[in-house]
Amino acid sequence: MAEKRKKKMGIKQRYSMLTRGLGWDTTYQPMDKVFPYDNYEGIIIHDWEGWEDPFRLTMDAYWKFQSEKEKKLYAVIDSFAQNNGHLGITDARYVNAIKLFLTGVSPLEYQAARGFTHVGRQFRGVGPRVACQMQAIDELRHVQTQVHSMSHYNKYFDGLHSAPHMHDRVWYLSVPKSFFDDARTAGPFEFLTSISFAFEYVLTNLLFVPFMSGAAFNGDMATVTFGFSAQSDEARHMTLGLEVIKFMLEQDERNIPIVQRWMDKWFWRGTRMLTLVAMMMDYMLPKRVMSWREAWDIYFTEAGGALFADLARYGIKPPKYADIATKEAEHLSHQAWHIFYNYTHAAAFHTWVPEKEELDWLSEKYPDTFDKYYRPRLEYLDKEEKAGRRFYNDTLPMLCQVCQIPMGFTDMDDPKTISFEVSEYKDDKYHTCSLGCKDIFDYEPEKYVQAWLPVHQIYQGNCGGTEIEDVLKWYNFNMGADNMEYKGSPDQKLWDEWQAHRKKA
Amino acid sequence: MSVTSIGKYEFEPLDKQENFHGNQLTYINWEQHLLFCAPVCLPLPPEMPFGAFVQEVLSGVYSKHPDFEKIDWDAAKWTLDGADFTPDLGKSLADNGLGHKSLIRFWTPGLKGIAGSHS
Numbered sequence: 263m264a265e266k267r268k269k270k271m272g273i274k275q276r277y278s279m280l281t282r283g284l285g286w287d288t289t290y291q292p293m294d295k296v297f298p299y300d301n302y303e304g305i306i307i308h309d310w311e312g313w314e315d316p317f318r319l320t321m322d323a324y325w326k327f328q329s330e331k332e333k334k335l336y337a338v339i340d341s342f343a344q345n346n347g348h349l350g351i352t353d354a355r356y357v358n359a360i361k362l363f364l365t366g367v368s369p370l371e372y373q374a375a376r377g378f379t380h381v382g383r384q385f386r387g388v389g390p391r392v393a394c395q396m397q398a399i400d401e402l403r404h405v406q407t408q409v410h411s412m413s414h415y416n417k418y419f420d421g422l423h424s425a426p427h428m429h430d431r432v433w434y435l436s437v438p439k440s441f442f443d444d445a446r447t448a449g450p451f452e453f454l455t456s457i458s459f460a461f462e463y464v465l466t467n468l469l470f471v472p473f474m475s476g477a478a479f480n481g482d483m484a485t486v487t488f489g490f491s492a493q494s495d496e497a498r499h500m501t502l503g504l505e506v507i508k509f510m511l512e513q514d515e516r517n518i519p520i521v522q523r524w525m526d527k528w529f530w531r532g533t534r535m536l537t538l539v540a541m542m543m544d545y546m547l548p549k550r551v552m553s554w555r556e557a558w559d560i561y562f563t564e565a566g567g568a569l570f571a572d573l574a575r576y577g578i579k580p581p582k583y584a585d586i587a588t589k590e591a592e593h594l595s596h597q598a599w600h601i602f603y604n605y606t607h608a609a610a611f612h613t614w615v616p617e618k619e620e621l622d623w624l625s626e627k628y629p630d631t632f633d634k635y636y637r638p639r640l641e642y643l644d645k646e647e648k649a650g651r652r653f654y655n656d657t658l659p660m661l662c663q664v665c666q667i668p669m670g671f672t673d674m675d676d677p678k679t680i681s682f683e684v685s686e687y688k689d690d691k692y693h694t695c696s697l698g699c700k701d702i703f704d705y706e707p708e709k710y711v712q713a714w715l716p717v718h719q720i721y722q723g724n725c726g727g728t729e730i731e732d733v734l735k736w737y738n739f740n741m742g743a744d745n746m747e748y749k750g751s752p753d754q755k756l757w758d759e760w761q762a763h764r765k766k767a
Numbered sequence: 768m769s770v771t772s773i774g775k776y777e778f779e780p781l782d783k784q785e786n787f788h789g790n791q792l793t794y795i796n797w798e799q800h801l802l803f804c805a806p807v808c809l810p811l812p813p814e815m816p817f818g819a820f821v822q823e824v825l826s827g828v829y830s831k832h833p834d835f836e837k838i839d840w841d842a843a844k845w846t847l848d849g850a851d852f853t854p855d856l857g858k859s860l861a862d863n864g865l866g867h868k869s870l871i872r873f874w875t876p877g878l879k880g881i882a883g884s885h886s
Contacts, residue, residue, distance in 0.1 A: 449771070604805075638883070642881045656828070660805060660807060690867070691867075692868075706771075711778065721787060723788070
């Protein structure tokens with residue numbers, strides 16, 4: 263006699279079996295011993311069931327969504343390659359933005375996968391555990407699809423051949439690397455505040471929107487399609503970021519000052535890292551989307567303002583130094599590009615002085631500051647380059663102990679003067695670039711005295727040798743191809759040949 | 768501030784002076800000459816005379832700037848780790864009070880950088 267088949271479970275029921283149904287309280291060992299990391303940070307949780315799952319995805323639905331997106335993405339990547347899509351970009355200078363993304367940002371996706379895998383083990387609440395595990399898989403997918411989308415450029419352009427190796431060694435890549443190292447070595451709640459909230463919720467639009475619309479504006483369909491494919495994942499990640507904040511704030515009011523301090527810290531670290539995006543938008547895109555100043559006003563001042571107005575009911579204030587960061591939006595891209603222009607002989611991408619019309623665009627977008635502080639310098643550098651004396655800075659820079667960026671940022675009320683902060687800890691001096699970075703150091707000096715500062719490491723002899731050539735070899739650079747000025751680079755020569763060929767045809 | 772951690776949390780700083788082979792790190796900034804994007808960092812022997820520091824080290828770092836040869840060193844103003852400072856050119860860096868990771872800033876009155884832009 264045939265048994266009556268059980269009715270299939272609905273999606274809600276399946277989700278509940280997947281999460282709550284798979285969680286239990288341990289009996290052979292105390293829960294505190296099984297989950298030793300989720301209470302040492304001082305965050306008090308009374309009821310883990312109070313966690314509202316931000317996205318209710320079952321595994322089968324997840325695989326189905328993701329595989330459909332993958333099919334589309336890989337079809338576009340294939341057609342981009344078959345149709346020589348790289349010939350359709352606006353200018354070979356654009357590829358330098360890709361180089362920066364692949365070496366600076368994609369490895370962070372992998373770091374995120376590691377971080378979420380770790381904290382996805384550490385929460386005793388089953389809801390956040392599943393959410394983190396799912397995000398870990400997303401992040402792994404992102405690093406893979408980014409590498410696949412961008413690898414096409416590696417066939418033709420320099421500087422794209424050793425991204426993970428460079429990420430671990432090259433001086434400016436220590437900026438994003440140390441950001442994530444800092445987050446991953448924090449406790450699970452701080453990790454989620456740093457990555458899920460400060461980065462993915464508050465600042466993500468300032469990273470992804472500029473890169474993806476920059477790609478669209480500059481004819482890079484492979485990267486645009488990757489962006490679309492990641493977008494629905496990012497939307498889930500953002501809701502996780504907001505949920506974790508609300509969860510902590512609603513559980514116990516003693517959590518509020520801890521969460522506030524993490525927000526202050528990670529907002530500041532995040533804005534420092536976004537310096538790279540600022541200069542990409544204002545200097546590296548041959549066809550510009552909007553200025554960094556405009557992006558900051560829309561995505562931080564307006565959108566962020568609404569968010570913090572919403573969080574005020576929990577007693578949360580906007581991040582400390584948000585006012586300074588808003589002033590910086592006027593200067594950040596120019597100061598950052600100048601740092602890379604100084605040291606592009608030690609960078610795996612090219613820099614250049616913008617063309618005249620591009621300088622005019624910057625004058626128009628930054629009417630109060632560009633002509634006064636930055637344009638004369640760029641015109642001088644252009645003149646020197648044309649006279650065969652391309653300017654490079656031959657001495658290694660002083661770095662900030664916390665963000666690890668060369669100390670090239672000025673006092674925002676006095677753009678003629680570099681901003682300096684210093685702390686004393688156990689008879690040694692630690693220099694920082696800003697009050698934001700100094701606060702971070704002063705709160706946990708034991709953590710930041712261990713910073714692997716590339717310049718100091720070179721002088722200690724830990725980076726391949728004493729000569730700059732030794733260090734660049736240790737970075738895996740192809741000398742004279744990956745680094746140096748754009749004008750006269752092999753990238754430019756190849757691009758010019760293609761254009762000449764096209765004209766003839 | 769105490770450290771929030773799961774156990775004992777004490778580590779050696781990575782940049783102790785003994786890691787620099789007899790040198791000490793010195794940070795240097797020529798004020799209002801931002802053609803050089805940031806202060807520089809150099810490992811220098813503490814026994815180096817301050818005169819040699821000016822003539823050899825500073826000219827090695829900054830002589831590409833068109834203002835450099837116009838500097839009147841007698842008029843230059845100095846700070847060492849945030850305090851006003853008058854260097855004794857005949858004495859060593861250490862005897863002038865420079866320690867490991869000291870910051871030296873100098874101003875050159877009358878020189879305003881590229882096209883007056885403080886670059």
